[in-house]
Amino acid sequence: MTTLDARARRASMAIYDSVATASPAVSFPTALRRHRIAQITAGVLATAAVVVLIALGALVRTQASGDVADSVPPKVEEPAPEVVPPPVFDDTDGEQAAPDPESTEPTGQVEGSTDPQVDPGAEPTTTTTTTTEAPPADTRPPILTIDSPEDGTHLEAAEVRFSGTTEPGAIVAAGRWFADVSAEGRWSIVLFLTEGANHVAFVAVDAAGNQARAAVTVHLDPSPTTTTRPPKDDRPPAVAFTAHNVYGECSETPPFDVYYGTAAPGATITVRSEFGFGSATADAEGRWEVKVFFPEAPIGTSILVIVRDDEGNATRFEFVRTG
């Protein structure tokens, strides 16, 4: 019968495989930006909900007072709850800051769109007086311009940095790729073009969820002397993570095994088990090797050894001390 441990190891490996084969997780700045946008959006939605409830309550009260006319004494007006403006989070420490009063009209090539369900100018249909006023919802699309490269530009290098301007706090994306956006709203992103005409579309989304779109068409010209591959840079070549062991069992004292494989150049490889530990760094060609001792490993028992790189890729081995 399968043991629980064997089943658990397979299931653990499946988790690692799943995580390793998934698309790369977002960078931390992007995650942080999304988190703040989610908080702001939640604040906006909460405010909108309060406004709707106040309007509905006022409408119900108005109708009720019309129905009963003078048959009941006038109801004492309850103070309306204060409407809190949506929080805006400071970029540096996540603390709440004062709302930014500035807003910018869309310009340039922007094709703006807004949520049609939001009507900031709507007044509650009631005669009841109230001192509470809903803050005007931000329904204006963010600015989005593409400053470089210009539309129709012919380029010779496939690797192109697109840059432009958007509303501070907005996110800018080209498909699934997110641009870096500065606190001042300057954004940039590096994309690789394919030969011929490339229609590159960007979308900007501000904190209120308004969107703006812009696009340029640029041409990557075939080079008569060079290929269209991106130019060489200083980045190390991509090397897939692999891991192997030499022995799997050992009767020496202390027992040991040798693990080797490939990984991204410079990557730190760690070998871990309950009874021994080792680490190595992949060389310029991506090769690594490490000898690990298991001095306390029990004789005749298979122990689990996990080899992992700093990208989270992992391979599991079993090791048995035989003497």
Added chain:
Amino acid sequence: MTAQPDFAARSAKAGRQAEPTAAPAPVRAVVAFETFYQQELKAVIGLAYALSGSRSAAEDLAQEAFIAAHKQWERVGRYDAPGAWVRRVVANLSVSMFRRAVREAKALARLRHGDAVLPALPAEDEEFWTAVRALPRRQAQAIALHYLEDRSVADIADILECTESTVKVHLHKGRKRLAEVLGLEAGEEA
């Protein structure tokens, strides 16, 4: 034709020479948050996946834990094992039904914009983790850390902020229950 492609990966790795050792090095370098994030992210996502069972929310749960660490990095970064702190946060977030549901809803909302989810597990492995998640909260956390991350009892005690004896009890009860539910031999003891 639409621009295809590959966004430049920007990862710089510190160079260190191979240094085979027989035991864990007790010295811990103080790392920058970004480095810590890159090193731990996938493992923490794996833990979130195992404990939440949500392919879409696992990354969000992990990110939430890292954001919490980032806000307090001045303090957390000085810990002997900041990774243990993040794992404690993600383990608690992942077993919280309400927060998991909120995270999953947010993740699914974003999926409409093209984000990827983790690939599904084979049915047999999914059954195992479902059984783990059905355990009491602390047992599930201890079991996940034990099997998924191959953590020692001392490590698990550090992460869950309890005594080693308590961890041993959680592991014993959890393993016993899992063996019953899955119809397996209990195998070796932790």
